[in-house]
Amino acid sequence: RCSRGHVQFGKSPQRPLSRTRCPSSKPCLSPAVRGYARQRHRESPKRAWTAALLPYGGRLRTSPRRSSEGQCSTSSSAAASPAARSHASLDLKLRVATQAETRGCSSWREKADAYERVLPGQRMCKMAAPMELFCWSGGWGLPSVDLDSLAVLTYTRFTCAPLKVHKISNPWQSPSGTLPALRTSSGKVITEPHKIITHLRKEKYNADYDLSARQGADTLAFISLLEEKLLPMLIHTFWIDAKNYVEVTRKWYAEAMPFPLNFFLPGRMQRRHMERLQLLCGEHRLESEEELEKELYQEARECLTLLSHRLGSRKFFFGDAPASLDAFVFSHLVLLLQAKLPSGKLQAHLRGLQNLCVYCTHILNLYFPRDATDVPPPPCQTPAGPETEEEPYRRRTQILSVLAGLAAMVGYALLSGIVSIQRASPARAPCTQALDLAEEDEED
Numbered sequence: 034r035c036s037r038g039h040v041q042f043g044k045s046p047q048r049p050l051s052r053t054r055c056p057s058s059k060p061c062l063s064p065a066v067r068g069y070a071r072q073r074h075r076e077s078p079k080r081a082w083t084a085a086l087l088p089y090g091g092r093l094r095t096s097p098r099r100s101s102e103g104q105c106s107t108s109s110s111a112a113a114s115p116a117a118r119s120h121a122s123l124d125l126k127l128r129v130a131t132q133a134e135t136r137g138c139s140s141w142r143e144k145a146d147a148y149e150r151v152l153p154g155q156r157m158c159k160m161a162a163p164m165e166l167f168c169w170s171g172g173w174g175l176p177s178v179d180l181d182s183l184a185v186l187t188y189t190r191f192t193c194a195p196l197k198v199h200k201i202s203n204p205w206q207s208p209s210g211t212l213p214a215l216r217t218s219s220g221k222v223i224t225e226p227h228k229i230i231t232h233l234r235k236e237k238y239n240a241d242y243d244l245s246a247r248q249g250a251d252t253l254a255f256i257s258l259l260e261e262k263l264l265p266m267l268i269h270t271f272w273i274d275a276k277n278y279v280e281v282t283r284k285w286y287a288e289a290m291p292f293p294l295n296f297f298l299p300g301r302m303q304r305r306h307m308e309r310l311q312l313l314c315g316e317h318r319l320e321s322e323e324e325l326e327k328e329l330y331q332e333a334r335e336c337l338t339l340l341s342h343r344l345g346s347r348k349f350f351f352g353d354a355p356a357s358l359d360a361f362v363f364s365h366l367v368l369l370l371q372a373k374l375p376s377g378k379l380q381a382h383l384r385g386l387q388n389l390c391v392y393c394t395h396i397l398n399l400y401f402p403r404d405a406t407d408v409p410p411p412p413c414q415t416p417a418g419p420e421t422e423e424e425p426y427r428r429r430t431q432i433l434s435v436l437a438g439l440a441a442m443v444g445y446a447l448l449s450g451i452v453s454i455q456r457a458s459p460a461r462a463p464c465t466q467a468l469d470l471a472e473e474d475e476e477d
Contacts, residue, residue, distance in 0.1 A: 163195045164236075165216040166229075167207040170200040172285055173371045176401045180267065181226045182213040184364035188230055190400040191355045192238035202289035204298075230357060240356050248351050252358045255343070255350075258336060263365055265313045266333035266379055269326060270369070272306040276376045334382050340366075341386040348395060359396070367393040 166189065168182035177183045177200065189196050201207070207214045208222045215223045215232065223229050233239075241249060271282045286302070287295040314325070340362060349355045350362070366383065370393055374380055384390060 163197050164218055165197045167199045168213040170202045175371055180364055180368055184360055185213050185226050185229050187360040187363055188357060191240045191360060194233055194238040203291055244351060244356060255358055256361050259361055259365055262332045262336035265310055266329040268306050268310045269329055270379060272303050274376055277374050280375055281372060330379060333379055337383055337386060341389050344388055344392060363393060363396050367397060
């Protein structure tokens with residue numbers, strides 16, 4: 034019986050067969066003590082916490098983990114550890130996301146809230162102190178009406194940079210006195226758009242992280258093309274063209290700015306843009322305004338056509354995720370597309386390029402949904418013919434309408450008696466009057 038591995042069988046036929054194990058060195062416990070130990074094992078904190086997590090999809094390892102010294106490590110406290118809590122919350126989020134996917138969500142906001150995901154190109158990161166961005170306020174269904182502010186805002190949405198955005202209409206409220214301006218976490222103020230984007234890249238918010246060397250070279254080339262070909266025409270359209278400046282640009286800034294800045298700041302901004310256009314074009318090209326406008330329009334039209342061919346049917350220029358080139362192209366195109374310009378030849382050509390219109394609408398609805406719902410984007414139109422052929426007919430129609438209006442006003446004034454025509458008798462010379470008086474005296 035005492036030898037290891039022997040089995041003893043009972044002699045009585047009514048007694049069931051039994052097997053006796055080798056006696057161990059531990060003292061034998063009574064049945065009452067063994068039952069109490071089994072009950073304590075069932076009510077252990079590890080088992081209670083595992084049972085509480087199972088309904089929510091939690092998974093804990095029930096087998097004891099051995100430490101580096103070979104001893105079993107068990108938990109002795111009833112409270113859950115922070116690691117277990119985070120694990121349970123993660124499984125709960127995954128289950129909620131799966132249920133939201135099976136039900137189906139109508140709007141992109143519900144999908145983003147259900148999945149807690151980010152948009153294409155965005156990366157979730159945290160900073161110790163958030164940065165502050167000061168930019169122009171929005172209008173015309175856009176997050177901002179300023180070209181530089183719109184480019185910076187779009188890039189920050191692409192990278193999901195933690196910014197506190199201040200949309201203002203008074204540039205004197207900015208820490209630098211100009212817009213846009215970025216105040217970093219260290220208190221430094223950056224004003225130029227390219228420097229702002231460079232600082233965001235240093236802070237690990239880089240939209241061009243996944244681009245190859247060739248795609249990076251294409252980005253620099255297309256940004257230079259925008260600044261050289263398309264930007265001068267945009268400045269001329271919004272700030273130099275008299276009709277567009279009075280009815281659209283100056284009107285918006287005068288209504289948005291507080292008193293008394295709205296009386297002199299729009300004019301100062303116009304002079305600043307004229308100086309910028311002079312630097313871009315050169316002094317020799319500003320002699321004739323008509324020739325300058327024609328040349329700028331031709332270059333901007335070629336630039337838009339090239340962008341349309343480069344984009345094709347893709348969502349973004351470099352695949353399914355946006356890059357810095359998409360931020361610059363979107364800011365240049367959507368400003369021209371959304372504004373209601375009375376004189377917009379370039380706008381008519383842009384609306385004829387359908388893929389660029391769809392491209393701008395897609396980015397506007399995806400990254401700026403609140404601003405996109407204010408004013409619906411204009412429908413894409415195909416121009417009937419070249420603008421040079423329509424100019425003579427348009428001028429003739431304007432002249433005839435002005436003449437017809439003047440004739441109607443004069444006829445109404447004559448019929449209503451406001452203006453009357455009287456014939457005046459011819460005045461006589463003084464010598465003839467003296468002769469007439471002498472003749473009358475002789476007759477008397």
